[in-house]
Amino acid sequence: xxxxxxxxxxxxxLISSIAFVSCEADETQTVVTxxxxxxxxxxxxxxxxxxxxxxxxxxxxxxxxxxxxxxxxLQVYTSNAENVEVQNGLLVITARENGSGGYTSARIKxxxxxxxxxxRFEARIRLPQGKGLWPAFWLLGNNCDQNPWPACGEIDIxxxxxxxxxxxxxxxxxxxxxxxxxxxxxxxxxxxRFDTEFHVFGIEWSPTIINYYVDDVLYQxxxxxxxxxxxxxxxxxxxxxxxxxxxxVAVGGNLPGNPxxxxxxxxxxxxxxxRVYN
Amino acid sequence: MKAFTYIKNTLLAGLAIxxxxxxxxxxxxxxxxxxxxxxxxxxxxxxxxxxxxxFESFDPAVGANPNGFGTDENEAYEGSTSIxxxxxxxxxxxxxxxxxxxxxxxxxxxxSGYDALTFWAKGTLTGNVTVGFGTxxxxxLYPVSTEIQLTSGWSKYVIPIPDASxxxxxxxxxxxxxxxxxxxxNDNPAIAxxxxxxxxxxxxxxxxxxxxxxTTSLLFPYILNGEDVAIDNFTGYMQAIDGLGATFNLANxxxxxxxxAIAYFEFASSNNSVATVDTFxxxxxxxxxxxxxxxxxxxxxxNGSLEITSxxxxxxxxxxxxxxxxxxxxxxxxxxxxxxxxxxxxxxxxTENISVQTFDGNNHVRYEGIDFIxxxxxxxxxxxxxxxxHVDIQLTSAAGSALxxxxxxxxxxxxxxxxxxxSAGGFNVSSQLIQGQWVGIDIPLSAFTLPTGxxxxxxxxxxxxxxxxxxxxxxxxxLVDNIYFY
Numbered sequence: 001x002x003x004x005x006x007x008x009x010x011x012x013x014l015i016s017s018i019a020f021v022s023c024e025a026d027e028t029q030t031v032v033t034x035x036x037x038x039x040x041x042x043x044x045x046x047x048x049x050x051x052x053x054x055x056x057x058x059x060x061x062x063x064x065x066x067x068x069x070x071x072x073x074l075q076v077y078t079s080n081a082e083n084v085e086v087q088n089g090l091l092v093i094t095a096r097e098n099g100s101g102g103y104t105s106a107r108i109k110x111x112x113x114x115x116x117x118x119x120r121f122e123a124r125i126r127l128p129q130g131k132g133l134w135p136a137f138w139l140l141g142n143n144c145d146q147n148p149w150p151a152c153g154e155i156d157i158x159x160x161x162x163x164x165x166x167x168x169x170x171x172x173x174x175x176x177x178x179x180x181x182x183x184x185x186x187x188x189x190x191x192x193r194f195d196t197e198f199h200v201f202g203i204e205w206s207p208t209i210i211n212y213y214v215d216d217v218l219y220q221x222x223x224x225x226x227x228x229x230x231x232x233x234x235x236x237x238x239x240x241x242x243x244x245x246x247x248x249v250a251v252g253g254n255l256p257g258n259p260x261x262x263x264x265x266x267x268x269x270x271x272x273x274x275r276v277y278n
Numbered sequence: 279m280k281a282f283t284y285i286k287n288t289l290l291a292g293l294a295i296x297x298x299x300x301x302x303x304x305x306x307x308x309x310x311x312x313x314x315x316x317x318x319x320x321x322x323x324x325x326x327x328x329x330x331x332x333f334e335s336f337d338p339a340v341g342a343n344p345n346g347f348g349t350d351e352n353e354a355y356e357g358s359t360s361i362x363x364x365x366x367x368x369x370x371x372x373x374x375x376x377x378x379x380x381x382x383x384x385x386x387x388x389x390s391g392y393d394a395l396t397f398w399a400k401g402t403l404t405g406n407v408t409v410g411f412g413t414x415x416x417x418x419l420y421p422v423s424t425e426i427q428l429t430s431g432w433s434k435y436v437i438p439i440p441d442a443s444x445x446x447x448x449x450x451x452x453x454x455x456x457x458x459x460x461x462x463x464n465d466n467p468a469i470a471x472x473x474x475x476x477x478x479x480x481x482x483x484x485x486x487x488x489x490x491x492x493t494t495s496l497l498f499p500y501i502l503n504g505e506d507v508a509i510d511n512f513t514g515y516m517q518a519i520d521g522l523g524a525t526f527n528l529a530n531x532x533x534x535x536x537x538x539a540i541a542y543f544e545f546a547s548s549n550n551s552v553a554t555v556d557t558f559x560x561x562x563x564x565x566x567x568x569x570x571x572x573x574x575x576x577x578x579x580x581n582g583s584l585e586i587t588s589x590x591x592x593x594x595x596x597x598x599x600x601x602x603x604x605x606x607x608x609x610x611x612x613x614x615x616x617x618x619x620x621x622x623x624x625x626x627x628x629t630e631n632i633s634v635q636t637f638d639g640n641n642h643v644r645y646e647g648i649d650f651i652x653x654x655x656x657x658x659x660x661x662x663x664x665x666x667x668h669v670d671i672q673l674t675s676a677a678g679s680a681l682x683x684x685x686x687x688x689x690x691x692x693x694x695x696x697x698x699x700x701s702a703g704g705f706n707v708s709s710q711l712i713q714g715q716w717v718g719i720d721i722p723l724s725a726f727t728l729p730t731g732x733x734x735x736x737x738x739x740x741x742x743x744x745x746x747x748x749x750x751x752x753x754x755x756x757l758v759d760n761i762y763f764y
Contacts, residue, residue, distance in 0.1 A: 129495065129497075129527060130527075131531060162531070163531030164531055165493070165495065165527060165529060165531060166493050166529045189492075189493070190492075191490070191491065191492035191493065192492045192493065193492070193493055193495055193529070195495065195527075196495045262527075262533045264497070
């Protein structure tokens with residue numbers, strides 16, 4: 001999430017992806033297949049998210065030294081039920097507009113509770129809708145305290161900006177490929193939307209490759225070689241230690257822009273499940 | 279096994295046969311209701327399955343210009359040919375705007391599998407064009423329309439279908455209507471001159487078809503333009519729900535709102551003993567209490583509602599008892615009254631509303647939140663032979679509302695031209711008013727002694743009364759009936 005996207009970078013990524021990693025299921029494709037379920041939250045118990053698995057980032061980032069969470073985001077994260085709650089088999093993260101023109105939302109994470117190196121991480125999610133909404137399902141390296149971002153690594157399994165309801169993007173951040181220079185790729189639905197139905201977003205991550213999926217479609221592969229290629233040899237693969245999961249809905253800021261007159265609140269992200277395999 | 283397909287009118291016959299032989303075999307699974315073709319294309323390089331007329335213009339009698347429509351082999355978004363529409367200037371003797379429909383040449387198409395009408399268009403000017411479908415000049419049951427703005431390059435336009443499941447036999451394939459371009463942005467229907475700077479232009483349409491996009495999201499239908507309206511009224515009150523449409527979010531993140539016909543909607547009343555609403559959105563207040571009228575398309579609740587607080591049966595003002603021959607009546611269902619009665623020939627800028635209501639065949643005038651209003655009629659009345667004026671007033675605003683009644687005399691010239699020869703005077707009726715009740719007020723004509731807001735000095739002459747005026751210093755609301763001199 002700590003990033004800006006430039007179209008030039010997107011274009012570069014696109015070209016390199018086509019050149020070096022075909023998205024077609026042909027014999028040159030490297031596919032990791034991990035099927036041993038080691039963690040699953042099906043969100044079957046109403047109430048607060050399972051405290052043995054999830055904790056919270058709260059506030060506006062000032063406490064972390066990142067007001068606006070580094071992106072001029074507008075929301076204040078809370079752990080209140082009106083912003084994050086399990087209901088009817090779904091995790092519901094709700095972005096709300098408060099009376100004074102500000103926004104509240106939630107960001108939950110498994111830091112210190114579930115951290116995993118390599119594996120298949122996936123979630124089935126229906127996204128919120130409208131300009132200014134910025135939902136994400138992502139991973140962060142568990143050693144950012146000692147090894148400050150971006151050196152600790154970030155894997156964005158799914159991000160979306162609410163005024164592009166048919167598009168999500170997956171990214172990776174590390175030394176010399178972070179923020180606006182991250183390695184990223186879009187995936188667009190031809191005949192449906194991410195904010196009206198559920199889709200599965202996942203990665204399969206091994207020592208040599210991160211494959212990005214939407215539903216059953218592999219649309220991006222990132223390897224030490226593609227990182228080197230995309231960064232003129234300056235980027236380094238930093239994805240060899242445990243990462244934890246973050247799910248959040250941000251409002252406004254550099255990437256999605258701010259909500260406009262057509263954006264309605266509250267807006268909800270619905271998560272059917274989060275599953276991790278190795 | 280040979281398949282039996284029963285279609286259209288033969289279906290019933292088929293059913294009958296099947297039933298009579300049901301001891302031998304079940305009705306065939308193939309016995310299905312007739313269905314209509316689901317051809318998506320309307321125009322590609324040629325019209326697809328449309329009437330021979332292709333373009334059927336709106337009535338030239340209302341100004342539609344039937345001449346500017348054709349195809350253009352030099353312009354196409356795709357293929358070789360597009361539709362070309364030359365929008366006339368407002369002064370064109372053949373008609374000042376262009377518009378009409380395309381109709382399916384058969385019995386209609388099944389559009390239930392699509393979610394939008396789409397096409398490409400461009401214009402020589404960035405004019406606004408109304409586009410839609412569902413108008414067939416026959417039943418006109420399911421019209422949908424919206425306004426687009428043209429661009430100078432080809433752009434794709436998406437007109438979402440509010441509820442395609444309704445469109446199983448639709449002949450109205452396309453509708454457009456375009457008026458001249460308004461370069462100064464000063465068009466005002468009340469000022470004919472404001473159109474004189476407008477200019478004609480040309481636009482093209484190509485690849486016109488219904489599509490299943492899967493990327494349009496119905497955000498909300500709406501009734502009453504999405505507003506929550508609250509009214510106080512009585513048994514017998516009727517209102518048609520209007521302001522109908524639906525707002526969609528498109529794949530590009532943009533919202534588009536379409537006007538949608540009433541047939542897409544279902545309506546409900548929260549209390550059918552207070553107010554009912556029929557399938558055409560007609561609301562009838564039938565009892566006392568509170569009822570909220572809401573609408574929906576499919577299972578999507580519409581924004582906007584009508585909350586009715588009904589006081590129950592409306593009691594009309596008492597029937598006057600004066601003999602017809604003894605009165606000069608301005609407004610009453612009981613007497614022959616003046617011609618050309620106008621309950622609001624003028625009104626102060628803060629006056630909220632003036633309307634005429636009818637209960638049990640009796641009319642009265644409803645004034646809401648007035649500062650001042652003028653009642654006028656054709657000519658003037660000479661009441662020098664009378665001694666009193668009667669008016670029935672029911673106060674509907676709070677007790678303490680102030681109200682002064684004024685008589686305005688035009689003078690011997692019978693013309694409203696100030697106080698050169700005219701005169702005027704007022705009478706304060708405030709103390710006699712009772713909230714929620716008719717009060718019959720009888721005022722001696724010699725009692726209109728107050729100076730008037732318009733500059734009259736009181737004690738008007740009575741030979742040429744041209745207006746009766748009500749003035750309120752605190753926004754009174756009230757009902758008026760049976761105004762007559764006697």
